[in-house]
Amino acid sequence: MNDAADRGTWRLIAARDFWVRLRERSFLISTLLNVGVISVLVLVRASGGFGGPPSFDLGVVGGPDVLAVANAAASLGHDGGVSVRVRPYPDRAAADAALRDGSVDAVVTATELYGLESVDGRLQALVQTSAHQAAVDAVFAKHHVPEAQREAASKTDPLQLGALQPAPPDRQSDAGVAFIGVLLLYGQLFGYGLWVATGVIEEKASRIVEMLLSAVRPRQLLAGKIIGIGVLGLAQLITIAGFAIVLALATHAQTVPSTAIWTALLVIGWFILGYAFYASLFAAAGSLVSRMEELQNVIVPINLTILVSFIISIGSLQDPNSTLAIVASILPVSSALAMPVRIVLGAASGWQIALSLALLIGSAVALVPVGARLYAGAVLRTGSRVKLRDAWRAT
Amino acid sequence: MLELVDLYRRFGDVVALDGVSFSVGEGRIVGFVGRNGAGKTTAMRIALGVLQADDGTVRWRGVPVDTAARRRFGYMPEERGLYPKMRVLEQLVYLARLRGVAKTQARANAEELLETLEVVGDPGARVESLSLGNQQRVQLAAALVHRPELLVLDEPFAGLDPVGVDVLSGVLRRAAREGAAVVFSSHQLELVERLCDAVVLIDRGRIAAQGTITELRESRARNLWRVRLRDVTSSWWEVIPGVTPVQRDDGVIVLELASSTDPQRLLDVARAAGDVLSFGSVQPSLQELFREVVS
Numbered sequence: 001m002n003d004a005a006d007r008g009t010w011r012l013i014a015a016r017d018f019w020v021r022l023r024e025r026s027f028l029i030s031t032l033l034n035v036g037v038i039s040v041l042v043l044v045r046a047s048g049g050f051g052g053p054p055s056f057d058l059g060v061v062g063g064p065d066v067l068a069v070a071n072a073a074a075s076l077g078h079d080g081g082v083s084v085r086v087r088p089y090p091d092r093a094a095a096d097a098a099l100r101d102g103s104v105d106a107v108v109t110a111t112e113l114y115g116l117e118s119v120d121g122r123l124q125a126l127v128q129t130s131a132h133q134a135a136v137d138a139v140f141a142k143h144h145v146p147e148a149q150r151e152a153a154s155k156t157d158p159l160q161l162g163a164l165q166p167a168p169p170d171r172q173s174d175a176g177v178a179f180i181g182v183l184l185l186y187g188q189l190f191g192y193g194l195w196v197a198t199g200v201i202e203e204k205a206s207r208i209v210e211m212l213l214s215a216v217r218p219r220q221l222l223a224g225k226i227i228g229i230g231v232l233g234l235a236q237l238i239t240i241a242g243f244a245i246v247l248a249l250a251t252h253a254q255t256v257p258s259t260a261i262w263t264a265l266l267v268i269g270w271f272i273l274g275y276a277f278y279a280s281l282f283a284a285a286g287s288l289v290s291r292m293e294e295l296q297n298v299i300v301p302i303n304l305t306i307l308v309s310f311i312i313s314i315g316s317l318q319d320p321n322s323t324l325a326i327v328a329s330i331l332p333v334s335s336a337l338a339m340p341v342r343i344v345l346g347a348a349s350g351w352q353i354a355l356s357l358a359l360l361i362g363s364a365v366a367l368v369p370v371g372a373r374l375y376a377g378a379v380l381r382t383g384s385r386v387k388l389r390d391a392w393r394a395t
Numbered sequence: 396m397l398e399l400v401d402l403y404r405r406f407g408d409v410v411a412l413d414g415v416s417f418s419v420g421e422g423r424i425v426g427f428v429g430r431n432g433a434g435k436t437t438a439m440r441i442a443l444g445v446l447q448a449d450d451g452t453v454r455w456r457g458v459p460v461d462t463a464a465r466r467r468f469g470y471m472p473e474e475r476g477l478y479p480k481m482r483v484l485e486q487l488v489y490l491a492r493l494r495g496v497a498k499t500q501a502r503a504n505a506e507e508l509l510e511t512l513e514v515v516g517d518p519g520a521r522v523e524s525l526s527l528g529n530q531q532r533v534q535l536a537a538a539l540v541h542r543p544e545l546l547v548l549d550e551p552f553a554g555l556d557p558v559g560v561d562v563l564s565g566v567l568r569r570a571a572r573e574g575a576a577v578v579f580s581s582h583q584l585e586l587v588e589r590l591c592d593a594v595v596l597i598d599r600g601r602i603a604a605q606g607t608i609t610e611l612r613e614s615r616a617r618n619l620w621r622v623r624l625r626d627v628t629s630s631w632w633e634v635i636p637g638v639t640p641v642q643r644d645d646g647v648i649v650l651e652l653a654s655s656t657d658p659q660r661l662l663d664v665a666r667a668a669g670d671v672l673s674f675g676s677v678q679p680s681l682q683e684l685f686r687e688v689v690s
Binding site: 012206207209380 | 440443444445446462465466468470472474475476477478479480481489490492493494495537
């Protein structure tokens with residue numbers, strides 16, 4: 001019965017919260033659901049559903065001139081890393097049918113380039129350039145321009161391409177991985193935060209909390225619960241991430257294992273930080289009410305914060321350097337979801353990551369005593385919802 | 396010995412405890428009696444450290460109570476509560492371990508208690524699947540499973556059937572015999588009278604009376620004597636100064652004597668007046684003392 005034994009009681013509490021929930025049906029269901037969703041995403045990716053190099057099927061209607069333009073576009077595309085497959089059709093009706101059933105992405109004729117609803121900009125550029133070159137060649141041929149001059153005319157040096165902040169070459173592919181990561185992170189942060197809140201209410205509603213508080217201090221009870229549930233969330237996350245990596249490598253959805261593993265590590269790391277930040281808020285919110293039905297009312301602000309952070313982080317998959325994406329990745333209320341995306345995409349600079357980490361860790365540490373104080377002040381009050389101010393003043 | 400010393404506690408504008416002091420010795424059973432809202436639960440919660448006092452101290456064996464001491468206390472709150480989905484034995488072992496009991500010892504204690512308290516059913520069953528009476532016994536087991544040195548029970552007899560009352564009374568007596576200090580609150584005053592060595596009576600946040608039942612009677616009760624005479628209707632007692640009739644019923648009369656009046660003289664006068672069928676002092680029940688104190 002010394003202080004050391006007393007300090008260890010949070011471990012007992014954490015162990016109970018861990019094992020009790022591990023055996024719950026909802027844990028099994030959420031694990032299977034996560035594995036299912038991840039599998040679908042990885043398999044869609046493996047079949048080239050998103051990410052990967054762009055590829056088009058181009059229908060051709062017309063004589064050898066048109067076919068030549070199409071082939072020129074294909075070879076131009078090949079040089080630029082865009083795959084264009086040329087499919088000749090005997091007439092326009094056949095080509096249109098192919099367009100409608102999705103066999104081709106666009107059709108080119110002697111006078112037109114058209115798609116079902118529109119034509120992808122990259123394909124447009126390739127075909128238009130080739131058609132223009134063919135027209136120029138035709139004019140040269142008509143005027144019997146010597147071969148050497150023709151070559152000189154078409155061999156104008158193209159403009160040098162450059163970028164102030166060059167995006168990593170694999171960004172498109174990385175965005176797919178980051179999407180899966182942020183989806184998983186969102187589910188874990190929200191799901192396990194909610195579990196903390198319901199765990200608090202469960203003890204309050206069943207009135208066992210008074211028994212518990214006669215044996216342990218509120219802070220230990222809260223710490224044990226948050227750690228027990230968090231470790232379970234972490235274990236589930238590691239399991240799912242491991243499964244996703246193995247599946248991705250097995251199906252060749254991801255050929256660069258380092259990106260997948262790096263993303264998984266980032267997601268796991270930011271889960272720990274984000275969970276530390278949100279969990280004490282969820283616990284404090286849960287302690288304000290006495291019945292599960294009232295939970296929704298008190299966690300709306302936390303829910304909205306996490307949801308908005310999730311939406312911003314999905315947006316930053318497209319534009320990781322927008323002002324919104326940068327600000328969201330630094331503020332601690334949203335950085336747990338918004339920053340890892342920018343890191344995976346190679347858009348976050350060193351100082352941004354350092355600042356974001358410092359703010360998130362600092363505020364998580366600062367929030368624990370705040371959450372614990374609200375919790376201690378409210379957890380023994382049953383009946384109507386406890387006002388934040390009363391909970392704060394009660395201790 | 397548990398000592399509550401000068402406890403004050405307010406909830407907003409309501410003064411729940413207004414200088415409460417009392418003590419519970421080891422090996423003793425103390426009944427804590429008072430009307431609803433008198434401050435019983437607040438005082439108990441403060442003793443257990445579940446609630447903080449605004450002022451005053453709680454001492455155990457002469458030392459202000461700390462967490463280590465509190466872990467050796469057993470508590471049965473008025474608001475009963477267990478994890479409904481947790482298994483009975485597992486839950487008792489968990490609660491004992493929270494209070495620092497080693498795993499194997501906790502299990503042995505829990506198994507023994509389930510037997511002593513005659514909890515019917517599978518120790519591996521979920522608490523919510525037990526009958527209400529059995530759940531209540533498990534609740535009591537939860538308060539006892541770590542073999543506490545001090546046992547604080549808030550309305551432990553509420554809702555128990557007569558058999559349950561006997562089982563619980565036996566358990567409390569045994570705990571006291573084994574050296575524990577026991578204090579419980581109850582509205583069942585005959586039970587308190589039968590079971591307790593001492594009573595603490597709280598009214599509106601203040602201790603109105605405390606002591607053994609005999610002490611309470613002596614300090615509080617009026618000096619009443621009941622006399623029964625055959626066929627006498629006269630006011631025969633009027634010859635003695637300091638005697639007032641309190642109640643008159645057929646041949647029985649209850650008289651209050653001033654402290655200076657000798658009951659033997661009353662008897663002599665009564666015998667002179669007629670045949671005395673019965674003569675004795677009136678012992679008020681705890682119920683009557685309680686009414687007198689809180690009115």
